[in-house]
Structures are given as C-alpha cells and as structure tokens.
Amino acid sequence: MAAGATLLVAAVVATGTLLAAGVWGFGAAPGPGAAPVSNTRPTASSTPSVSVPAIPSPEFTPVPTPSATEPPPAPAxxxxxxAALSIDDPTSPWFVVNKLRPxxxxxxxxxPDLVDLxxxxxxxxxxxxRADATAALDAMFQAGLAETGVQMVAQSGYRDYSVQVRAYDYYVNALGADGADLTSARPGYSEHQTGMAMDILDTVSGCSTDGRCFADTTAGQWLAGNAYxxxxxxxxxxxxxxxxxYEFEPWHYRWVGVPLATEMHATGIATLEEFFGLPAAPTY
Ligand SMILES: [Zn+2]
Incomplete structure (x- = not known):
C-alpha cells in the first residue's frame, strides 16, 4: 500500500505541475485588444498525455480460463x-418382423423365456x-411414474399365434381386410408374438389403443422422449x-435393448426397416 500511495501522490503532483505549465504556456496576461484565449485554453480533461502508471492490483491478475484446465476430449x-445381433432370429432383441418378414x-x-409381469x-x-423386456418395462414404468406422476398400464403384451388369429379376425369383421391390415398384424406377422412388444396406456387419460389420443397425453409424451x-x-x-x-400407434413399443434404441435415437432413424436398410413393408 505504501508504494501505491507514493505513486498516487507523485501522479497528483505531476498532474498539477503540468496543468500549471499549461496555464503559464500562454505567456503574459493578455493585454488590451488581445484575442480572448479562454476558448482554447486546455482543460484538465484535455491533458491525456499525463500517464499514470497502473497500480498493480489483484483484480488484474490473469486467471486461467476453465478450458485451460479441462481434460482432453474423450476419444470417439x-x-x-x-451386425452385432441377428435381425432374422425371432429370439434376438433386434429381430425385425413386418409384412415382408414373418x-x-x-x-x-x-x-423361450416368457414371464409374468x-x-x-x-x-x-x-x-x-420375455424376461429382459419385462425388466425393462418395469424400470420404464417406475421412472415414468416418478417423473410425471402418471401410472402407465401394460395393455397388451405377448400374444400367441392363436390369439393373433382371433385378434386379426376381429378387425377384419370390424374394418374389412384393408382396414384390418393397417392396424392388426396377420397371424405369424405380429410383433406381439415375439414377446418383445407392449401396448402401453395409462390410468388417467381414458385413451385406448385406437387413434392418436395417447400421443398427446403426459405418459405418451414422456414415453416418446424417454423410452429409448x-x-x-x-x-x-x-x-x-x-x-x-401400420398407421401411427403411439401406444405400441418394442423392446430392442438399450444400445440399439439409443443409437436410433442418436441418429434420428425412426424405424427398424430404415436403420437396418431393409425394404419398406407397406403391404404383404
Ligand atoms: Zn401393439
């Protein structure tokens, strides 16, 4: 502090001296008839030539930027x-079943490993x-309940071949064959028969496995963003x-395992057909 104070005093003295010199620089007091000089007289603010050495202060100590201390980026x-898992084996989490792939x-x-929920x-x-899908469904329902307060419902899981025969016939009777094919798989072509698909609803919205209702619910929105x-x-x-x-089914989810679901989410590829480069399967 003593050194700083000394510098301040020196600066004030120097400034005063120069200001005085400026005044004196106009020479003798103006005589009669002399042009007024007040307009050109330097002011204190117009004497920037006086330079005061900066006073060292902790505030001016360079601080390393955070980037200088970050670890190097992790390798990609x-x-x-x-091709890590089969898309042709019906027991594989990556099995792709559609209208061209029964x-x-x-x-x-x-x-092989059906369990009760x-x-x-x-x-x-x-x-x-199936066991792994059941565990993943349980974890997802619990997380969804914790985050949204909404209890989800396991509406329809594994359906065996004979059940799918009845389900498809029901829709044919209700909608005709063309309408049925947009909403229900023919027997032997249903993802539900793999034991890795679940139709999910909730206890509060009143939506069913029909139309777009569930897409706009709290549970439907949470699933769309977090199921992967x-x-x-x-x-x-x-x-x-x-x-x-198939038409948009906001309730129908398929378990494929975290690695594939995460990769599809990261790449923005929405369907298994597109992700694996399979032909589109709009019809049988
Ligand atoms: Zn379904």
Missing part, C-alpha cells in the same frame, strides 16, 4: 455395429413378456406408414 466411441414357422413359434404393474389382461433410454422404440411412428405398413 467405436462405430455402432449394425416370424419363421410362426404358427409354432413361442418365445411384476405383481404391482397394472396388467388388466394378464399378459406376459430403457431400450424401447416407438415401432409405428407418425408418418411412417409407407415403411412399417
């Missing part, structure tokens, strides 16, 4: 291997699913009927 993750020997296929999960029709992190994909997205063969 390895490219996603789109379940092999579908009339006789049933998944957890006792606390709303499951009004008593459906089962639990390994689920919205299998029949809006605007993809020409690829999937």
């Amino acid at each position: 993750p390895p490219a996603f291997d789109r 379940i092999p020997d579908g009339a006789n296929y049933s998944p 957890p006792a606390g999960m709303p499951n009004p029709n008593g459906y089962q699913m 992190s639990f390994g689920w994909v919205l299998r029949y997205p809006d605007g993809k009927t020409d690829v999937t063969g």
